[in-house]
Amino acid sequence: MAFKTRAQYVADDLRQRILGGEFSGGTQLRQDALAKDYGVSRIPVREALLTLEAEGLVEFHAHRGAFTTELSVAKIRELFDLRVLVEGYVLERAIPRLTPADLAQAETILSDYDAALNAGHQIDHWSDFNFAFHRALYAPAELPEAMAMIAQLNTKSDRYIRMQLLYTRQIEKAEREHHALLDLARQGDAAGACQVLERHILDACEGIVAVLEHHLASQA
Amino acid sequence: MAFKTRAQYVADDLRQRILGGEFSGGTQLRQDALAKDYGVSRIPVREALLTLEAEGLVEFHAHRGAFTTELSVAKIRELFDLRVLVEGYVLERAIPRLTPADLAQAETILSDYDAALNAGHQIDHWSDFNFAFHRALYAPAELPEAMAMIAQLNTKSDRYIRMQLLYTRQIEKAEREHHALLDLARQGDAAGACQVLERHILDACEGIVAVLEHHLASQA
DNA sequence: ATCGGGACATTTGTACACAATATGCAAAAT
């Protein structure tokens, strides 16, 4: 795993740029420009774009190139509903199998980020922390395929989560919910934890939709 | 959509070959050999392999190449459990929105395949028919992201479904279940349909696991 | 004025050639 091909490097960096909001939905990504940007040939760029296509961040049209995907409000709702469904399924199975070590790890991730929050604004890495925390809770279920699906759903919705965080200061709220989630997990209350998780995800969704609709309204 | 690049063509054909069982799990797919096979250069082959990697059919290791993935019994169970979860979710939402036209289309697909079954052994296209039928039932839910996930889960488990069909004559059973499913859908009985669907998927899973374990036992 | 058709330019898709890396074997050192 130590070695990274140029294609992987470009894919990783480009993913960050897309998720960071550098390109608005529907932007064409010219292979030549990206190649010059990264100082590589177009081939690793193409391969990176293909990877991102599979992740749902860009779309290829034969002989017309790659475009960043545009998510509608309906699709965002759909993505978050699916997250509720799958993450709830996994969490329910993970909680009875949580060991003290698992809980300690989740605790550590959470307090580390609390500390980072107080130090400064780390929006860039919030997604990673968020996913790391959720992963720590889900891992004991030992459902790798489901985890892969969850990762995919998260990647697809990440761009919009960032947008929401930028406009509304909801990180603190999310952190409070994380603590509540951890407490319920510690008590082994699967039903309660799933309920909090559902609310956690759906609230984030509504926040994003609100921001997005406000944004669209102001553009029109 | 009319035009197909060579990369897409190779991806489609190679997917069929993998799903058809031509390569056992863990086989290395040499780019050079495939390129000569298809009469193209290695680049579209690489791109095809990247696509298949995203679909979970092969795995890339840097500088070592692509290998077909190997699914464990645990992963197969996980995949089918996820199918129950997601397909049930979609079906429940689709049934109240089913129009007579939707039902007619599903009916047509089903009777077309019944006819094909009587004519000869069409195992090659069973997956397509199967997916087409399920898609017809799910489509009215208008959940494209969920449909994409379902397609992905189906692709991953297809190889093993074929194996099961080859060893056990379960197509007829599946067809009977399809008819039952369609009847319940026609009556608007969402709960009943979901129950039949769950049984439909889990029975297939158990059949595959039985075949696989028998297979593994005879190898050892 | 509008619509249709054809040449041009831009961009993607692919072949070919080379560079970089992993693996296996052999030989040497401990």
Added chain:
DNA sequence: ATTTTGCATATTGTGTACAAATGTCCCGAT
């Protein structure tokens, strides 16, 4: 004898160059 180091070879990864396809612009016809 075991381990390690270096080399040979095969295979992947990438740069360069060319072919194919798409969209655009201009021109002429209706």
